[in-house]
Amino acid sequence: MIERSIIGVESKPVTYEIEKGAIKKFAKAIGEDNPIYFNEDVAIEKGYPSLLAPITFPTTFREDVPDWFSKLDKNKLLHGEQSYTYHKRLFAGDKVDVTEAVTDVYEKSGSNGLLTFIIRVRKGYKEEALLFTEQSTFIIRGGK
Amino acid sequence: MEQEVKATFEKLTKPPITRMQLVKYAGASGDFNPIHTDEEFALNSPMKGLIAHGMLSMGFLTQYVEKLVGDPLKIKEITVQFRSIVRPSDVISLEAKEVVSINNLQKLELHAKNQHESIVLKGEAFIDK
Numbered sequence: 001m002i003e004r005s006i007i008g009v010e011s012k013p014v015t016y017e018i019e020k021g022a023i024k025k026f027a028k029a030i031g032e033d034n035p036i037y038f039n040e041d042v043a044i045e046k047g048y049p050s051l052l053a054p055i056t057f058p059t060t061f062r063e064d065v066p067d068w069f070s071k072l073d074k075n076k077l078l079h080g081e082q083s084y085t086y087h088k089r090l091f092a093g094d095k096v097d098v099t100e101a102v103t104d105v106y107e108k109s110g111s112n113g114l115l116t117f118i119i120r121v122r123k124g125y126k127e128e129a130l131l132f133t134e135q136s137t138f139i140i141r142g143g144k
Numbered sequence: 145m146e147q148e149v150k151a152t153f154e155k156l157t158k159p160p161i162t163r164m165q166l167v168k169y170a171g172a173s174g175d176f177n178p179i180h181t182d183e184e185f186a187l188n189s190p191m192k193g194l195i196a197h198g199m200l201s202m203g204f205l206t207q208y209v210e211k212l213v214g215d216p217l218k219i220k221e222i223t224v225q226f227r228s229i230v231r232p233s234d235v236i237s238l239e240a241k242e243v244v245s246i247n248n249l250q251k252l253e254l255h256a257k258n259q260h261e262s263i264v265l266k267g268e269a270f271i272d273k
Binding site: 020022028030032034036052056061062076077078079080082083086089092141 | 158160165169171172173174175177178179189192196198199200202203204206207210211216217219221222223224225226233
């Protein structure tokens with residue numbers, strides 16, 4: 001059962017340190033072949049401080065899973081939408097403070113019955129400057 | 145409303161999705177939902193079989209956009225809708241069209257399609273000029 005009461009304010013930040021090994025592993029898993037994700041010398045030659053983190057890398061920030069998410073029935077969970085807006089990209093060595101908030105919960109009835117939509121927004125900050133915003137739409141089939 | 149297409153880019157076709165790739169993506173992303181890696185769980189679920197992480201297809205799409213744009217740091221925003229499921233052995237192709245420019249940003253319309261030409265992912269990206 002999904003309650004609108006999970007809509008709320010931005011959580012306290014969780015700090016993630018971006019590791020070179022994690023970037024390489026993630027880049028390899030998505031079939032990336034650009035050396036800026038694997039070879040620090042190439043990245044530095046491009047003027048980057050270290051390896052660049054792929055655009056979707058913040059999806060790996062999963063240390064602090066909120067209660068409402070762990071309680072979702074994974075059999076009924078669909079990923080509807082995802083977006084990333086970057087002010088500044090992430091690099092290996094960065095320490096990123098990530099907050100999250102559920103910004104909306106609503107229901108729609110479709111041909112397959114009731115669907116519950118949950119909108120989650122996460123923001124990444126470095127020294128209080130906003131680096132990126134990630135927005136995810138989760139869809140729960142069957143609703144309440 | 146259809147937007148005027150200013151340019152169409154060459155598509156990129158990725159190698160077929162493998163189960164090993166889903167295991168690796170689960171490990172690298174931390175998304176251990178068994179629907180992606182546990183065949184028995186997946187067969188008994190409403191999905192009736194393993195499905196690929198939507199975020200894996202989004203990863204393909206961001207790679208493709210970076211190849212088109214050249215400088216990865218120029219990509220300011222990318223949004224996708226997951227339209228249909230992707231399964232192991234599916235072959236994903238990425239397509240892009242340049243549409244309007246808004247406030248110094250180029251807008252690309254993006255699609256990922258499977259081997260049956262069905263749209264699995266629809267998106268847009270905004271690129272610094």
